[in-house]
Amino acid sequence: MNNYILACESISKSYHNNGEKIEVLKNISLNFLGNKIYMLLGASGAGKSTLLHILGTLDKADSGKIFYEGTELSSLSQTRLNKFRSHNIGFVFQFHHLLPEFTALENVALAAMIAGESKKISFEKAKDILNQLNLSHRLNNKPAELSGGEQQRVAIARAIINNPKIVFADEPTGNLDSKNGEIINQIILDLKTQNNIMFIIATHNKELCSIGDVNIYMKDGVISSIEEK
Amino acid sequence: MKVDNYIASKYFFLNSNGFIKIISLISTIGISIGVAALIVVISVYNGFTEHVTNMLINIDPHLQIRLKTTDYDKVDSISNFLKQQSNVTFFTKFYEQKSLIFRNGKYYVINLKGYDTLNNKSYKNSIITGKINLDKNELSIGMPLATRLETLPTDTVILSSFKELGTAAIYTFLPKTQSFKVASIFETHNREYDLLNAYCTLNTILSFVDENSPNGFEIWLNNIENSQDLKNKLYSVFPKDIKVLTWYDLHKELYQMMSMEKWAAFIILSLIIFVASFNILASLTMTVLKKKRDIAILQTLGLDENQIQKIFYKQGLISGILGSIIGTILGISLCLLQIYYKIYPLDPDKFIIDAMPIKLDILTIFVIIFVTLLLSFIASIYPAKLAYRTNIVESIKWE
Numbered sequence: 001m002n003n004y005i006l007a008c009e010s011i012s013k014s015y016h017n018n019g020e021k022i023e024v025l026k027n028i029s030l031n032f033l034g035n036k037i038y039m040l041l042g043a044s045g046a047g048k049s050t051l052l053h054i055l056g057t058l059d060k061a062d063s064g065k066i067f068y069e070g071t072e073l074s075s076l077s078q079t080r081l082n083k084f085r086s087h088n089i090g091f092v093f094q095f096h097h098l099l100p101e102f103t104a105l106e107n108v109a110l111a112a113m114i115a116g117e118s119k120k121i122s123f124e125k126a127k128d129i130l131n132q133l134n135l136s137h138r139l140n141n142k143p144a145e146l147s148g149g150e151q152q153r154v155a156i157a158r159a160i161i162n163n164p165k166i167v168f169a170d171e172p173t174g175n176l177d178s179k180n181g182e183i184i185n186q187i188i189l190d191l192k193t194q195n196n197i198m199f200i201i202a203t204h205n206k207e208l209c210s211i212g213d214v215n216i217y218m219k220d221g222v223i224s225s226i227e228e229k
Numbered sequence: 230m231k232v233d234n235y236i237a238s239k240y241f242f243l244n245s246n247g248f249i250k251i252i253s254l255i256s257t258i259g260i261s262i263g264v265a266a267l268i269v270v271i272s273v274y275n276g277f278t279e280h281v282t283n284m285l286i287n288i289d290p291h292l293q294i295r296l297k298t299t300d301y302d303k304v305d306s307i308s309n310f311l312k313q314q315s316n317v318t319f320f321t322k323f324y325e326q327k328s329l330i331f332r333n334g335k336y337y338v339i340n341l342k343g344y345d346t347l348n349n350k351s352y353k354n355s356i357i358t359g360k361i362n363l364d365k366n367e368l369s370i371g372m373p374l375a376t377r378l379e380t381l382p383t384d385t386v387i388l389s390s391f392k393e394l395g396t397a398a399i400y401t402f403l404p405k406t407q408s409f410k411v412a413s414i415f416e417t418h419n420r421e422y423d424l425l426n427a428y429c430t431l432n433t434i435l436s437f438v439d440e441n442s443p444n445g446f447e448i449w450l451n452n453i454e455n456s457q458d459l460k461n462k463l464y465s466v467f468p469k470d471i472k473v474l475t476w477y478d479l480h481k482e483l484y485q486m487m488s489m490e491k492w493a494a495f496i497i498l499s500l501i502i503f504v505a506s507f508n509i510l511a512s513l514t515m516t517v518l519k520k521k522r523d524i525a526i527l528q529t530l531g532l533d534e535n536q537i538q539k540i541f542y543k544q545g546l547i548s549g550i551l552g553s554i555i556g557t558i559l560g561i562s563l564c565l566l567q568i569y570y571k572i573y574p575l576d577p578d579k580f581i582i583d584a585m586p587i588k589l590d591i592l593t594i595f596v597i598i599f600v601t602l603l604l605s606f607i608a609s610i611y612p613a614k615l616a617y618r619t620n621i622v623e624s625i626k627w628e
Contacts, residue, residue: 049626058529059622079533086531097526097625101243111530113232158530 006032011064024050026221039212040202046218048202056168086115090159094171096151098143105139108157115162129157149180169201185211233536237543252512257552259505264556267498267597272564274491276586287351288417289479290447291456295472299442303470316455321346322443324434327391332378339427343434359413363430367412371423375414384411392438418581506608509545513612525624538613545609549602564589
């Protein structure tokens, strides 16, 4: 178990809808090694996003355990879990979810400030990352003034500013055209090799699948197959 | 800069929702008006209280001792005790008696006061005609009484003591009456006081009422704030023989009524701030509901429940602080304009002062600001609690 960055053991999750119990995840166990891109694939309702949220500590499983570098995360208090998330995990969502009142630079710097960096250092780091992602001309633009691709690149910058070991992405190219989708794919590949970041991506996008090292197929809340390239 | 301060100020000043921005602005304006109104009204109350207090202190002693004994040795020992007190600037023995004053077929009830020494500053300053130092069987009367009796200095008036009236009615003999010469006329600007009081020497009144010893002492101090201390001291030295009244005790009901009116005005005007706080509650609740997704994103970035709550507490406080600053500046400016330029004058024919009195009191201003900030904070508790209960997964699912 200690060789893995992230592992989950017997994860189950269910929801209740009008008195009816819907089992979204059924006894899922997975291990994730560093410096790889994992693709969670499956039809809508297969449980990809729920698994992604549970692995990313945004949601709690009904039963099962999650280990990060050997530490069981469910044993941590909510405050320590928030701190852990801030320092070790990044998130990229389909709808970028940038804060509209803040500029691109502020959106990125905010993540570093939440992690405890000073305002000055946070802004310097945010500037560097946005420059790396070719957004130096958009630093002071608010999200509404950016294109979809630019917004998603800002969201990626925000996810990686604290040098996380894992980035979770839920349909990161789902809202983008193919050209912007390719740019995002390339960024993910670069970050994997240059920054040594592990990506766990839930997607339908076939082009995005092509960059994955491991494809995990899900069906009706269970892992149907795992394909390593 | 703390991250919650940074986010709170951004949300307050750059809220992307125009409607919430307007409600937020209205609440800040409401608080400003409330704070300014409170400062002005309470300063007017303070001004009136100070004016009335000064007026009464100019006439009344700072402390009055009423003797429960006629033992002259006790009177002497009290007198010696007062001489030893360093903060006592002046004291005098006195005797007072309700009497009837007659002249030209007119008669009025007065309070005749005889003093051992009649040279305190306030008395001297109030004499408008006649001599200051009174001789035996000489009187000093107030201007309105002199007008009613149509008398001037050197005229003669007749006094009848109330001390004899009760006995006279039962045994059907005439009460003691005596002629007095009006030696001077005083005016203290307190019409009721001028109408009801007349002065003479202690010896004059004692022989008029056939008594040997005074019925009290009147004392003036170098600092009025020391009256309670001296009162306590007197009670500890002469526990059974005296009753001591401070300047406050002499008009306790009046001071209490003025204080009660001031606090009633404070509570009523605080309602303006209370209503404005409801606007804070409304605008913050709307912000939380509109920003559920943003709050969830901040949580995914690692912001904890405490920090999320602080963002909204601080937005409420920013509104309160801004409102307090603007309101305080406005309120103090209006007060200063009244103090220096008398923007609200009073008719000098009807009032003894030419403009609405104002007294700016720093402590009162701090109390007003504290109440404002407290109400702003209370108004932000519900939205802050609502914010931290945001479900992350539900809130980030959709655009």
